[in-house]
Amino acid sequence: MSTRVFGSGIRRREDPRLITGAATYTDDYTLPGMVHMVLLRSPHAHARIKRIDISRAKAAPGVVAAFTGSDIEGALNPMPCAWLVPNSNLKVAPYPCIAKDVVRYVGDIVAAVVAETPYQAADALDLITVDYQPLPAVIDPEKAKQPGAPQIHSGVENNVAFHWTVTGGDVDGAFKKADVIIKERIVQQRLIPNAMEPRSTLAHWSGASGELTLWNTTQNPHIARFLCSVVTGVPEDKLRVIATEVGGGFGSKIPAYPADFITVFCAKKLNRPVKWTESRRENFQGTTHGRDHVQDVELAATKDGKVLGVKATSYSGMGAYLSTAAPGIPTILHGLMLSGPYDIAAIKEDVYGIYSNGTPVEAYRGAGRPEATFILERMIDKLAAKLRMDPVDVRMKNFIPKFENGHTVPTGLSYDSGDYAGALKKLVEHVGYKDLRRQQAEDRKKGRYLGVGVSTYVEICGLGPSQVAGAVGFQGGLWESAIVRFHPTGKVNVFIGANPHGQGEETTFAQIVADEVGVDVNDVKIVHGDTQTTPMGWGTYGSRTTAVGGAALVMATRKIKEKAKVIAAHLLEAAVEDMDYKDGKFFVKGSPDKAKTIQDIALMANVAWNMPAGVEAGLEASSFYDPPNFTYPFGAHLAVVELDPETGQIDVRRYVAVDDCGPQINPVIVEGQVHGGVVQGIGQALWEGAVYDENGQLLTGSMLDYALPRADRLPDMEVLSTVTPSPHHPIGVKGIGEAGTIASTAAVYNAVIDALSPFGVETIRMPVTPERAFNAIQEAKAGRR
Amino acid sequence: MKFPISVTLNGRRYQREVEPRQLLVHLIRDLGGVTGTKIGCDTSQCGACTVLLDGVAVKSCTALSVQVDGASITTIEGLAVDGQLHPLQEAFWNKHGLQCGYCTPGMILAAHELLRTNPQPSDEQIRHGLEGNMCRCTGYQNIVRAVREAAAMRRKG
Ligand code: FES
Ligand code: FES
Numbered sequence: 001m002s003t004r005v006f007g008s009g010i011r012r013r014e015d016p017r018l019i020t021g022a023a024t025y026t027d028d029y030t031l032p033g034m035v036h037m038v039l040l041r042s043p044h045a046h047a048r049i050k051r052i053d054i055s056r057a058k059a060a061p062g063v064v065a066a067f068t069g070s071d072i073e074g075a076l077n078p079m080p081c082a083w084l085v086p087n088s089n090l091k092v093a094p095y096p097c098i099a100k101d102v103v104r105y106v107g108d109i110v111a112a113v114v115a116e117t118p119y120q121a122a123d124a125l126d127l128i129t130v131d132y133q134p135l136p137a138v139i140d141p142e143k144a145k146q147p148g149a150p151q152i153h154s155g156v157e158n159n160v161a162f163h164w165t166v167t168g169g170d171v172d173g174a175f176k177k178a179d180v181i182i183k184e185r186i187v188q189q190r191l192i193p194n195a196m197e198p199r200s201t202l203a204h205w206s207g208a209s210g211e212l213t214l215w216n217t218t219q220n221p222h223i224a225r226f227l228c229s230v231v232t233g234v235p236e237d238k239l240r241v242i243a244t245e246v247g248g249g250f251g252s253k254i255p256a257y258p259a260d261f262i263t264v265f266c267a268k269k270l271n272r273p274v275k276w277t278e279s280r281r282e283n284f285q286g287t288t289h290g291r292d293h294v295q296d297v298e299l300a301a302t303k304d305g306k307v308l309g310v311k312a313t314s315y316s317g318m319g320a321y322l323s324t325a326a327p328g329i330p331t332i333l334h335g336l337m338l339s340g341p342y343d344i345a346a347i348k349e350d351v352y353g354i355y356s357n358g359t360p361v362e363a364y365r366g367a368g369r370p371e372a373t374f375i376l377e378r379m380i381d382k383l384a385a386k387l388r389m390d391p392v393d394v395r396m397k398n399f400i401p402k403f404e405n406g407h408t409v410p411t412g413l414s415y416d417s418g419d420y421a422g423a424l425k426k427l428v429e430h431v432g433y434k435d436l437r438r439q440q441a442e443d444r445k446k447g448r449y450l451g452v453g454v455s456t457y458v459e460i461c462g463l464g465p466s467q468v469a470g471a472v473g474f475q476g477g478l479w480e481s482a483i484v485r486f487h488p489t490g491k492v493n494v495f496i497g498a499n500p501h502g503q504g505e506e507t508t509f510a511q512i513v514a515d516e517v518g519v520d521v522n523d524v525k526i527v528h529g530d531t532q533t534t535p536m537g538w539g540t541y542g543s544r545t546t547a548v549g550g551a552a553l554v555m556a557t558r559k560i561k562e563k564a565k566v567i568a569a570h571l572l573e574a575a576v577e578d579m580d581y582k583d584g585k586f587f588v589k590g591s592p593d594k595a596k597t598i599q600d601i602a603l604m605a606n607v608a609w610n611m612p613a614g615v616e617a618g619l620e621a622s623s624f625y626d627p628p629n630f631t632y633p634f635g636a637h638l639a640v641v642e643l644d645p646e647t648g649q650i651d652v653r654r655y656v657a658v659d660d661c662g663p664q665i666n667p668v669i670v671e672g673q674v675h676g677g678v679v680q681g682i683g684q685a686l687w688e689g690a691v692y693d694e695n696g697q698l699l700t701g702s703m704l705d706y707a708l709p710r711a712d713r714l715p716d717m718e719v720l721s722t723v724t725p726s727p728h729h730p731i732g733v734k735g736i737g738e739a740g741t742i743a744s745t746a747a748v749y750n751a752v753i754d755a756l757s758p759f760g761v762e763t764i765r766m767p768v769t770p771e772r773a774f775n776a777i778q779e780a781k782a783g784r785r
Numbered sequence: 786m787k788f789p790i791s792v793t794l795n796g797r798r799y800q801r802e803v804e805p806r807q808l809l810v811h812l813i814r815d816l817g818g819v820t821g822t823k824i825g826c827d828t829s830q831c832g833a834c835t836v837l838l839d840g841v842a843v844k845s846c847t848a849l850s851v852q853v854d855g856a857s858i859t860t861i862e863g864l865a866v867d868g869q870l871h872p873l874q875e876a877f878w879n880k881h882g883l884q885c886g887y888c889t890p891g892m893i894l895a896a897h898e899l900l901r902t903n904p905q906p907s908d909e910q911i912r913h914g915l916e917g918n919m920c921r922c923t924g925y926q927n928i929v930r931a932v933r934e935a936a937a938m939r940r941k942g
Contacts, residue, residue: 011878018886019874019893021821021861028820118811119804196825196833196887196921247823247887248921280826502885502922672881675924703830703919711925712916716908740924 004583005511005521006731009668013522014506025245026200026215031273034202035064037266038121039259039276040111040128041285042103045137045357045696046150049101049110049130056127057113062120065270066113066128067262069100076261077231079321082223082475083328088162090473093153093355095321097231097258097265103132104152104320105357106698107285112262114274137357137696141317142294144356152320152355161318161353162327166335168410169346174309178300182382188371189766190292190317190690191683192284192706193364197247199287200277201260203267211238212267216260219249220539221499223476225531227256227324232264244529246501250680251363252288253501254541255324259286284701289690290364292317293330293371299379300346305387305394309346310338312375318353319360325474326362327353332472333368333460333542336411340376341420341458341634342398347410357696363541365680366741369459377455377746381753385762390437391454391750392428396421399456405727415458415632416726416734419660423722424456424636427658430720431638444758449643450653451755454636455746461735462547462631462726479626480549481535484513484556486619488606490599492517492524494556497537498549499529503673503737505545508665509553512731516557517564517598518584535622543633543735546665547726552625554730559621567605567619568596570612631726631734635659637678637743643755648774650752652682655717657743661736662725670736671719677740678717683709684741685748689767707767760784790854795819795863803850810834810845812853813860821861821890825919832918835891835898836860842898844891844917861890864897872938873897873931882931884922892918896932905936 017023054066079095099108111128115121136150143149144159152159175181202215212234218224221241229236246253259276267274278286293316300309316330335349380398384391400407402419409415427433440450463469466477481497492513500506510524527533537549561581568586569576572594580589587595601619604610608617640654657674664670687707691699700706725732745766752768753761760780764772787802792812799816813822813836822845825833834845837859845858864871873893876882883889892915899906899914906914911932912925920928 009881012881015878015883015886018883018889019861019870019877020865021819021890023886024820025823025887027824028814030818119807194921195885196831196919197823197885198825246885248885250921280828280831504884668881672884672923672927675926676884676922677924679924680921702828703826704828708919708921709924710916710919711929712909712912714912714925716926716929717924 004515006515006665007667009666010507010521012504012507013510014504023245025197025247026202026217027277029202029215031204034273034275035114035116035270036118036121037112037114037263037274037276038118038125039109040125041282042099042106042108042110044103044132044134045106046135047103047132048135049099049103050133051131052110053129054111057124060124060127062116063124064114064116065266066111068111069096069098072098072265076265079256079258080227080230081322081324081327083325084473084475085162085164085327085331086473088164090162090327091156092322093156097261105359106696107359108320109258109262112266114266114270139356139358139692139696141292141315141354141356144354145315145352152357156355159355161322161355164331164351165349166411167348168412171309171311171346171348174346175300178308179303180301180386182299182379182386184297184378184382184763186295186297186375186378187765188291188293188295188374190358191290191364191688192690193250193252193290194708195248195250195252198278198280198283199253199257201263202273202275203263204273205267205271207271212264213240213242214264215242217246217253218243219246219253219499219501219541221529221531222497222536223539224256228261228264231261240532242530243499249501250365251290251367251541255288255362281702284706285359285698288323288362289319289359290361291371292361295375297375297379299383301383303387305383305389305397307342307344307398310344310379311348312338314349314351316351316353317356317358317361319356319358321360323360323362326360328472328474329363329368334372336413337369337372337460338375338411339409340373341400341418341456342376343400345410358692365677366738367542369738370681370742370745373455373457373742374746377750381750392424392433395424395456413460414629416629416728417724418458418632418634419722419724420456420458420634423634423658423660426720426722427636427638427656431656449645449755449758451641451643451751453639453747453749453751453754455743455750456636457743458632458634459739459742460630460632461543461738462627463542463544464630465628466626476538478538479624480552481537481622481624482549482553482556483535483622484560484620486560486602486605488603490519490523490602492519493527494524494553495527495534496549496553497535498545499540500545501540503540503545504666504669508546508669509550511665512550512553513557516554517560519598543737546733547631547729547735548625548627550733551627551730552623555623555625556621559623560619563619564598564601566612566615567601571596571604571610628728631729633659633661633734633736633739635739635743637747639747639751641748641751641755643773645759645777648770648777650686650768650773652715652748655715657717657740658720658722659736659739660722660724661739662732662734663723664721665733673736674719674740675717677738678744679709679714681741681744682748684745685752685766685768687767788851790851792853793857795859805849805851807850808846809848809850809853812850813845813858819860819862823887823890825888830919832895833888833891835894835918837894837897842894861893873935876931876935876938880927880931880934882923882928888918888920892920892928896935899932900936900939904939908933
């Protein structure tokens with residue numbers, strides 16, 4: 001393969017429209033006759049709706065219509081859950097688009113108002129009166145499972161939505177044999193994704209033809225169409241979803257949402273285009289959250305630091321209803337990864353998915369894998385502390401040795417390739433780990449409290465073989481598609497089923513095409529985000545776009561090349577077997593000066609004046625690529641934090657990442673993905689967390705109250721890499737979208753504990769705010785006195 | 786009740802009757818179909834709506850349309866002159882200072898303000914200057930690099 005642009009950090013091809021304000025996101029569209037919808041959301045976490053009166057709202061100026069839960073009955077089906085994890089006694093509670101009798105979280109939708117202007121709609125919302133009878137609420141997933149906790153759905157005893165277990169190896173034996181057993185309660189707090197673009201939907205219904213066009217903020221337009229069809233009854237062939245520009249998602253724009261379908265309902269009722277855009281406050285309440293696990297973990301090891309087994313019980317909050325993919329996250333994407341990069345013979349996890357009166361939980365960057373990494377990295381550090389060993393040494397001792405083509409772990413997964421020690425070695429060499437520790441010890445004597453934290457990870461991504469998807473209850477496939485189309489002038493359009501929304505595949509995919517068929521990268525335009533023009537695909541999440549969609553693209557371009565070769569042979573009056581190819585030129589072996597370029601062939605194929613017998617006109621190919629396995633990127637990260645024991649303030653002083661995502665198509669884009677991911681993970685460790693009061697009120701319901709990472713609180717990160725190709729991917733790439741988040745929470749948390757250790761603090765809740773750190777120090781001091 | 790106002794947006798004058806409660810950002814997004822100015826929050830926290838009001842950066846969700854009568858507003862669409870990208874736009878592109886692009890218009894205009902008041906900022910000053918603008922994608926590092934490059938371009942003239 002030529003390497004002309006593969007591996008070069010060219011500027012992004014999507015940027016010109018984004019830096020000039022020309023890009024159009026969903027809320028930027030206005031259609032003739034368009035009206036605006038706003039939603040009334042429940043102020044109670046749990047309440048019975050005794051009476052609801054929308055008559056005054058209906059009569060308000062500019063109001064076109066108002067609807068409640070009884071209006072949509074029969075018109076909108078309940079929200080489906082699309083990840084039905086098997087063998088888990090899963091109970092999917094009814095999830096109506098508009099609540100009619102009971103509201104189950106602050107933000108549950110109770111009514112919709114449509115008016116000529118958004119201001120008028122908002123005014124009318126205030127005129128709706130709802131009589132609520134408040135019911136007791138519960139947020140904490142562990143408490144929600146206790147006998148006597150408020151029951152959220154009838155028929156779901158103890159609010160247990162499912163109970164799933166994974167076991168591999170002889171767990172009891174491992175714990176019997178162990179010299180040391182480490183225990184820890186780990187709380188991976190609820191996070192609020194906060195993509196900068198709020199969610200939005202614009203529904204355009206053509207009554208006469210029965211066709212619906214839906215502009216929608218989604219990471220996966222084809223799934224959105226599928227689910228929209230299921231809920232609204234509009235057949236898929238008459239349903240077009242457009243999501244060409246999406247302002248970040250991080251998992252929160254995977255699921256289908258009631259609001260989207262209520263917009264459709266209104267558009268159909270009114271025969272006018274209807275737009276709905278959430279406010280940020282609404283986003284906090286009504287757009288899915290992430291994480292939310294309370295976990296009891298035990299690790300068994302020998303006295304020289306070899307880990308024998310890990311077992312855990314997880315209470316994973318699902319929120320009030322099961323969001324589209326929610327059950328798969330704490331189970332398949334989490335439990336199966338519980339041995340991480342380590343050679344651990346025995347693994348067991350019991351996962352309880354629990355309904356609570358919180359906002360529904362979904363994937364959030366990393367989805368299950370950051371949590372698995374956190375468990376392991378925390379426990380390994382505790383083991384190191386207990387045995388007075390260096391945390392790096394304990395990791396080195398337990399890594400799965402380097403492998404290039406398959407390694408099966410006790411949970412049954414077969415990792416593709418890995419060199420975990422190699423990544424950690426590169427990290428410790430780069431930072432000068434020994435000197436760093438020496439420096440830390442010296443600083444401590446002077447009263448400066450630095451903490452050093454390491455985390456190593458392997459993640460499962462490139463989701464994934466569809467047969468496996470089916471076996472684990474995912475109600476869809478996980479292949480991807482690409483159509484590559486050459487125009488007569490030699491320019492290329494690529495249509496993909498996935499939907500990048502910041503990850504830069506309009507550039508990296510053009511780089512792939514450029515290399516595979518020898519065209520200029522600027523002659524390739526990637527089209528995505530419109531179900532009318534793009535082939536079916538399952539979307540952009542789980543670091544799968546390049547790993548799976550990229551593979552589809554490679555396969556399609558290779559088909560093009562095969563056809564081009566046949567045409568070239570015909571034009572050069574040679575046998576196909578005698579043809580050679582280099583950098584976009586086809587020629588008879590040994591005579592490269594008499595060549596046909598791919599552009600020559602594209603023209604001929606399109607005009608078809610002189611084609612070989614039996615060869616169709618056109619130069620176009622498609623591929624539907626179903627990967628044979630997942631990909632398993634990995635890496636090692638290190639954080640240095642500084643603690644001010646007087647105030648509890650913690651600052652990240654240094655952050656180093658070594659990631660291995662296989663060969664990098666565009667290293668600048670890879671680095672950008674690492675930066676963003678790392679910062680989201682730091683956010684979880686130090687600042688972010690959804691806080692509810694005892695009545696289920698979301699206290700961190702705005703950007704004033706929920707602490708998102710800001711520019712001035714972060715250091716420059718040092719981003720390094722190693723390269724271990726995936727043996728089963730046509731160009732070896734693995735995926736990088738989530739790696740940073742997966743590694744960084746644990747790295748920073750471990751550094752925080754390291755900084756707090758001189759004070760005797762061994763554990764602390766995330767986010768580690770100054771208040772928590774300060775109090776922990778005081779409590780530890782008091783305890784020691 | 787509506788009030789007549791006249792504003793200049795990216796060099797074009799508009800006359801409108803506006804409700805006194807209308808947020809400036811809504812006016813801007815309604816005028817002449819320029820939707821580059823984004824809305825990211827309702828608490829004046831995110832900076833996505835940043836525009837230049839008579840040359841000075843403001844969060845346009847914190848101002849009312851009636852307040853800007855007679856003023857001149859520049860949005861991201863007005864930054865490039867004759868198709869020539871502003872050095873900040875160029876630098877954000879060069880340094881991969883954006884991913885989804887949603888925060889970018891506001892970020893670029895906030896950076897514009899920073900360089901107006903401090904043409905050669907240190908990295909720390911850049912980070913402080915942009916702390917009122919949220920980006921969920923980039924982790925800010927490449928934004929800092931971009932602003933640094935824009936400052937250097939300016940130095941070179
Ligand atoms: S929209 Fe103005 S600061 Fe967020
Ligand atoms: S680039 Fe997406 S929020 Fe900044």
